[in-house]
Amino acid sequence: MHSVLQRGNAILAYALSVLAFLTFLCFASTVFLDYRTHAEMNTVKVVVKNVPDYSASREKNDLGFLTFDLQTDLSHLFNWNVKQLFLYLTAEYETPSNQLNQVVLWDKIIQRGENSVLDFKNMNTKYYFWDDGNGLKGNKNVTLTLSWNIIPNAGLLPNIFSYGSHSFKFPVEYTTSRM
Amino acid sequence: MDIASLFDDVRRMNKRQFLYQVLSFGMIVSSALMIWKGLMVVTGSESPIVVVLSGSMEPAFHRGDLLFLTNYPEEPVRVGEIVVFKVEGRDIPIVHRVLKLHEKKNGTVKFLTKGDNNSVDDRGLYAPGQLWLTKNDVVGRARGFLPYVGMVTILMNEYPKFKYAVLACLGFYVLVHRE
CATH class of the missing domain: 2.10.109.10 (Umud Fragment, subunit A)
Incomplete structure (x- = not known):
């Protein structure tokens, strides 16, 4: 006869292997899906100041201010293996000192079940747009892109870029007004 | 299955069988180490x-x-x-x-x-x-x-006694259990 311990062990082992198998199926069923989609964004107001960055070098660095519009529908990205989307709006630009600069200006967590049809008008950024130097004034090509990091229930953690981006210029003069 | 019958198994083993058990225990430990080190090589990360x-x-x-x-x-x-x-x-x-x-x-x-x-x-x-x-x-x-899945290691690190108990049980089981 089997003892209680043996039965318990068998049940636990079987339950765990079934769970592992189902988790793998959940991962395998969504691993090849295409999570790209369209997003429209636009800048409304763009100014740049030259002020000391006390959080970093304490030297005077360029600090950009902008407000933006954003429209996108991400509801079809959710499936049984998407627990959360981490949305982030990146400003990407080149300066004489740095070949590539990427600054996240705004981010948002959308969990499954929450509203994922976004339509923002004249939004303020969530983070400061500090440059690593003085490369923002008169910068002719700053590109805004929306991306999302997919957090699954179990599986890969891809970073996806949206279709559609927006390029804008910074003014050639520093603003002196208070922001 | 009580404790006495567990030791019966050991008593019935001869020297060669006991040695075999020790070796298979060594195999388990070394293959775990090999998998970990192999993952380090494949992923390029010191802690994959x-x-x-x-x-x-x-x-x-x-x-x-x-x-x-x-x-x-x-x-x-x-x-x-x-x-x-x-x-x-x-x-x-x-x-x-x-x-x-x-x-x-x-x-x-x-x-x-x-x-x-x-x-x-x-x-x-x-x-x-x-x-x-x-x-x-x-x-x-x-x-x-x-x-x-990592909850197990958190439990083990927070309650070292639990870790040693689990390790002792596993080691004992592998040494005593006959294939």
């Missing part, structure tokens, strides 16, 4: 699997979730990625998201991280005077996610 220890990335990662890392030198670090990094003076690696990044023409890159659940960036967590992370601080980039 990490357990999330804090709630700073909630609701994406909770305490006890498992992350699979890679750290290929040819893959550039980009904003929005989740990196695992070590800070001088702290034993435990930190899992946070890249928020800002500046890359020079010669390829040197510096970046700033922030936990999704934290309201400020990580400059307060870095070593005194450190403003940016570089590639040398990075242990790996999060590529895969598996929930809850």
Whole structure:
């Protein structure tokens, strides 16, 4: 006869292997899906100041201010293996000192079940747009892109870029007004 | 199955059988080590699997979730990625998201991280005077996610007695159990 311990062990082992198998199926069923989609964004107001960055070098660095519009529908990205989307709006630009600069200006967590049809008008950024130097004034090509990091229930953690981006210029003069 | 019958098995073994048991125990330990070291080679990361220890990335990662890392030198670090990094003076690696990044023409890159659940960036967590992370601080980039599994190691680290009990039971079982 089997003892209680043996039965318990068998049940636990079987339950765990079934769970592992189902988790793998959940991962395998969504691993090849295409999570790209369209997003429209636009800048409304763009100014740049030259002020000391006390959080970093304490030297005077360029600090950009902008407000933006954003429209996108991400509801079809959710499936049984998407627990959360981490949305982030990146400003990407080149300066004489740095070949590539990427600054996240705004981010948002959308969990499954929450509203994922976004339509923002004249939004303020969530983070400061500090440059690593003085490369923002008169910068002719700053590109805004929306991306999302997919957090699954179990599986890969891809970073996806949206279709559609927006390029804008910074003014050639520093603003002196208070922001 | 009571204790006496467990030892019956051992008593019935001859020397060769006992030696065989010890060897198979050694095989289990060494193959676990081989898998770990093999993963280090394949992923390029000194620690290919990490357990999330804090709630700073909630609701994406909770305490006890498992992350699979890679750290290929040819893959550039980009904003929005989740990196695992070590800070001088702290034993435990930190899992946070890249928020800002500046890359020079010669390829040197510096970046700033922030936990999704934290309201400020990580400059307060870095070593005194450190403003940016570089590639040398990075242990790996999060590529895969598996929930809850790391809870076992958290339990074991928080209750060392439980760890030794589990290890003793497993070792005893492997040595005594006959195939």
